[in-house]
Amino acid sequence: MPLVTTKEMFKKAYEGGYAIGAFNINNLEILQGVVKGAKAKNSPVILQCSTGALKYAGPKYLRAMVEAAAEETGIDIALHLDHGPDLDAVKLAIASGFTSVMFDGSHYDFEENIRKTKEVVEYAHAHGVVVEAELGVLAGVEDDVVAAEHVYTDPDQAVEFVERTGCDSLAIAIGTSHGAFKFPPDYEPQLRFDILEEIQRKLPNFPIVLHGASAVDPETVEMCNKFGGNIANAKGIPVEMLRKAASMAVCKINMDTDLRLAMTAAIRKVFAENPAEFDPRKYLGAGRDAIQKVVEYKIENVLGSANRL
Ligand code: G3H
Numbered sequence: 001m002p003l004v005t006t007k008e009m010f011k012k013a014y015e016g017g018y019a020i021g022a023f024n025i026n027n028l029e030i031l032q033g034v035v036k037g038a039k040a041k042n043s044p045v046i047l048q049c050s051t052g053a054l055k056y057a058g059p060k061y062l063r064a065m066v067e068a069a070a071e072e073t074g075i076d077i078a079l080h081l082d083h084g085p086d087l088d089a090v091k092l093a094i095a096s097g098f099t100s101v102m103f104d105g106s107h108y109d110f111e112e113n114i115r116k117t118k119e120v121v122e123y124a125h126a127h128g129v130v131v132e133a134e135l136g137v138l139a140g141v142e143d144d145v146v147a148a149e150h151v152y153t154d155p156d157q158a159v160e161f162v163e164r165t166g167c168d169s170l171a172i173a174i175g176t177s178h179g180a181f182k183f184p185p186d187y188e189p190q191l192r193f194d195i196l197e198e199i200q201r202k203l204p205n206f207p208i209v210l211h212g213a214s215a216v217d218p219e220t221v222e223m224c225n226k227f228g229g230n231i232a233n234a235k236g237i238p239v240e241m242l243r244k245a246a247s248m249a250v251c252k253i254n255m256d257t258d259l260r261l262a263m264t265a266a267i268r269k270v271f272a273e274n275p276a277e278f279d280p281r282k283y284l285g286a287g288r289d290a291i292q293k294v295v296e297y298k299i300e301n302v303l304g305s306a307n308r309l
Pocket residue numbers: 024050051052053082083178256257
């Protein structure tokens with residue numbers, strides 16, 4: 001089963017009112033946990049690697065492992081570059097067999113973002129690879145304050161951006177945020193569905209992407225802390241809000257933090273309960289199982305992508 005692009009996945013997801021989960025992978029156990037979850041739910045999946053993941057594991061290892069996963073499971077898998085910083089990173093990913101790339105020019109001004117994204121689109125399309133771009137800036141929590149640089153995506157700019165760059169999907173800022181500390185403890189998370197609706201109206205049938213979409217399950221954080229962790233004030237996006245977004249124009253939902261927390265909690269538990277254990281298969285295997293559970297939960301409760309192969 002060769003790796004696929006996201007083109008067909010997004011078309012079906014848009015029409016079906018669901019989204020494809022894009023899960024970050026960094027090693028064998030994370031990859032296996034994700035694809036086992038997707039296979040168990042009969043769901044397509046996007047496996048994505050940040051530049052940090054490429055540096056950690058190496059593009060050749062990652063590609064080979066992902067190809068093995070596609071062959072082993074027979075499910076539709078796209079291999080995606082997450083937050084590509086420049087054309088060089090995109091070229092490396094494409095040369096390494098990735099079927100989809102993100103160019104993240106969200107920190108540039110509008111014209112510069114368009115210019116650089118267009119360059120990436122021309123290169124990627126010439127190589128049969130699809131491009132996700134980003135417009136708007138995601139919030140982050142710094143010193144317990146929602147970062148001032150948070151900029152919601154402007155729907156009119158989104159239309160102009162898509163038309164002028166030719167990108168295949170667009171990541172937008174409507175209130176999500178990266179990491180485990182998305183909001184101050186007393187802040188009620190909100191997503192700007194009005195912006196999403198307007199973008200959907202102005203760009204019909206165009207796939208929208210949500211980054212920073214981990215839910216940060218309090219029980220998982222508690223489990224990390226119970227077994228020796230120290231993670232304070234973690235907070236994520238409520239599951240019902242994500243499910244609503246998935247039923248609209250959002251076709252790809254990015255989750256990494258929830259996998260990290262689940263794997264860490266499971267490994268901490270093995271270490272705490274079995275201090276004599278030193279077989280990596282025992283604790284990494286527990287981490288892998290925990291990731292599989294999270295992915296199955298997301299497919300059922302967030303994405304709606306079960307039985308969509
Ligand atoms: O959005 C970023 C992803 O969670 C990847 O994080 O750069 O630490 O691999 P990373």
